[in-house]
Amino acid sequence: MRRITVLGVGYVGLVTAACFADLGNQVICLDVIEEKIAKLKRGELPIYEPGLEEMVQRNAAAGRLVFTTDYAQAIPKAEFIFVAVGTPSGVDGEADLKYIRTAVESIARHLDGYTVIVNRSTVPVGTGDSTAQTLIERGKKQGVDFQVVSNPEFTREGSAVYDFLNPDRVVLGSVDAEAAEAVAELYRVFTKNIMITDLRTAEMIKYASNAFLAMKISFVNEIASICEKLGADVKLVAQGMGADQRIGAAFLNAGLGFGGSCFPKDVKALTYMAEVNGLHPQLLRAVMDINRDQRRRVIVQLRELLGNLRGKTIGLLGLSFKPNTDDIREAAAIDLAHMLANEGANLRAYDPVAMENAQRVLDGVKFCGDAYQVAAGADAMILITEWNEFKQLDMPRVYDAMAHKVFLDGRNVYDPAEMRAHGFEYRGIGRPLSGTTTDSGRQTTEEMATASVK
Numbered sequence: 001m002r003r004i005t006v007l008g009v010g011y012v013g014l015v016t017a018a019c020f021a022d023l024g025n026q027v028i029c030l031d032v033i034e035e036k037i038a039k040l041k042r043g044e045l046p047i048y049e050p051g052l053e054e055m056v057q058r059n060a061a062a063g064r065l066v067f068t069t070d071y072a073q074a075i076p077k078a079e080f081i082f083v084a085v086g087t088p089s090g091v092d093g094e095a096d097l098k099y100i101r102t103a104v105e106s107i108a109r110h111l112d113g114y115t116v117i118v119n120r121s122t123v124p125v126g127t128g129d130s131t132a133q134t135l136i137e138r139g140k141k142q143g144v145d146f147q148v149v150s151n152p153e154f155t156r157e158g159s160a161v162y163d164f165l166n167p168d169r170v171v172l173g174s175v176d177a178e179a180a181e182a183v184a185e186l187y188r189v190f191t192k193n194i195m196i197t198d199l200r201t202a203e204m205i206k207y208a209s210n211a212f213l214a215m216k217i218s219f220v221n222e223i224a225s226i227c228e229k230l231g232a233d234v235k236l237v238a239q240g241m242g243a244d245q246r247i248g249a250a251f252l253n254a255g256l257g258f259g260g261s262c263f264p265k266d267v268k269a270l271t272y273m274a275e276v277n278g279l280h281p282q283l284l285r286a287v288m289d290i291n292r293d294q295r296r297r298v299i300v301q302l303r304e305l306l307g308n309l310r311g312k313t314i315g316l317l318g319l320s321f322k323p324n325t326d327d328i329r330e331a332a333a334i335d336l337a338h339m340l341a342n343e344g345a346n347l348r349a350y351d352p353v354a355m356e357n358a359q360r361v362l363d364g365v366k367f368c369g370d371a372y373q374v375a376a377g378a379d380a381m382i383l384i385t386e387w388n389e390f391k392q393l394d395m396p397r398v399y400d401a402m403a404h405k406v407f408l409d410g411r412n413v414y415d416p417a418e419m420r421a422h423g424f425e426y427r428g429i430g431r432p433l434s435g436t437t438t439d440s441g442r443q444t445t446e447e448m449a450t451a452s453v454k
């Protein structure tokens with residue numbers, strides 16, 4: 001049992017805190033926003049993350065997970081302090097470190113014994129060193145000994161608890177081998193694959209990993225645009241590519257591009273770090289450009305199919321940046337809603353869990369109770385987030401409810417042949433514009449592998 005404090009109760013902090021408490025550690029969670037802490041004390045979560053609420057409630061009830069806004073309660077007795085505060089994008093894409101600075105200052109003020117400070121927030125390469133420097137200077141004056149370890153997180157929202165408990169690897173960066181080893185000990189129960197590096201390298205691993213995954217998505221989206229022009233089907237192209245173990249099948253789903261709190265922010269921050277060091281990170285810039293264009297192309301397509309969009313009714317299915325989360329940060333749906341509103345379109349929308357968050361940022365959108373209400377009188381429907389409940393819609397019912405029968409499938413969820421058989425003017429991303437391409441009866445990857453062996 002170790003005494004752990006976690007600063008920040010966002011997706012990263014809360015998952016870290018709950019999972020460590022679940023192992024039997026004594027965890028204090030601190031956030032400066034009183035409303036969030038008050039909610040957590042009542043057993044309510046400030047965010048939606050599958051499996052997390054039950055884990056938080058159970059560990060809070062057992063007394064292993066405590067919530068506070070008081071640094072004097074959270075810091076002095078902690079053996080490990082995990083910093084998981086936000087690092088939003090600044091004006092030039094650089095990471096804004098104001099929350100990190102406040103956290104570090106507050107930690108410094110309250111430290112009173114040997115402590116390992118573990119940074120889980122994504123910070124510009126070099127921040128670990130400067131944080132360590134600030135704390136070392138403070139510590140010397142106070143006669144307190146401590147170390148700084150960088151511990152980037154690789155958990156996906158929507159499956160964050162699973163990812164935390166089943167990591168592919170754990171990366172730890174530190175100048176102090178003993179401190180890194182102490183943190184490694186906390187994680188050994190999850191994996192033996194623990195990599196210990198210097199601080200800067202650990203921070204860079206996080207950026208490089210996220211930029212690479214974002215690049216895979218933008219790559220397949222560029223291929224999708226080319227497929228559309230040439231009459232090829234990107235879904236099958238990605239399947240064929242992904243079967244090559246050197247490429248891998250993950251993150252090759254063409255669609256409306258990536259959103260969320262990590263990919264856009266981290267690619268921009270890495271670009272900024274390269275630029276201010278005199279480099280020209282063209283590949284990183286292209287990753288962001290392609291992602292933006294994926295959204296713009298929807299407007300172009302709708303204009304082609306419906307003419308002027310002024311006064312047209314467009315239905316949006318899904319608002320969160322991906323399924324199983326209520327997070328709308330950098331979500332394709334929010335970008336599209338703004339672009340469509342600028343065109344003068346009337347918008348109707350539904351999302352299983354993200355409507356409350358979306359209502360805060362979108363004006364003039366009619367929020368509906370389900371997909372069928374969205375379809376009522378719509379000239380076009382756009383599937384934006386591939387929630388399970390959209391995968392088996394009663395399509396004849398959707399068709400009947402709509403005024404015009406345009407259906408843009410922004411995540412390639414539906415079978416083009418089936419949708420066209422229902423009568424829709426159906427468009428996927430990177431799929432032949434007409435014809436009878438079907439998802440069923442395709443060779444599986446396994447069958448393809450056997451066929452090639454034969």
Ligand code: UDX
Nearest residue numbers: 153154155156157251252253257258259260262321322
């Ligand atoms: C990501 C990383 O996966 C995680 O390791 C990191 O710590 C935080 O950022 P997350 O943002 O939660 O996690 O979501 P992820 O599942 O990676 O998806 C990101 C975005 O990419 C979503 O908008 C998703 O719709 C999109 N995406 C993903 C695609 O468009 N195509 C794909 O093939 C995969």
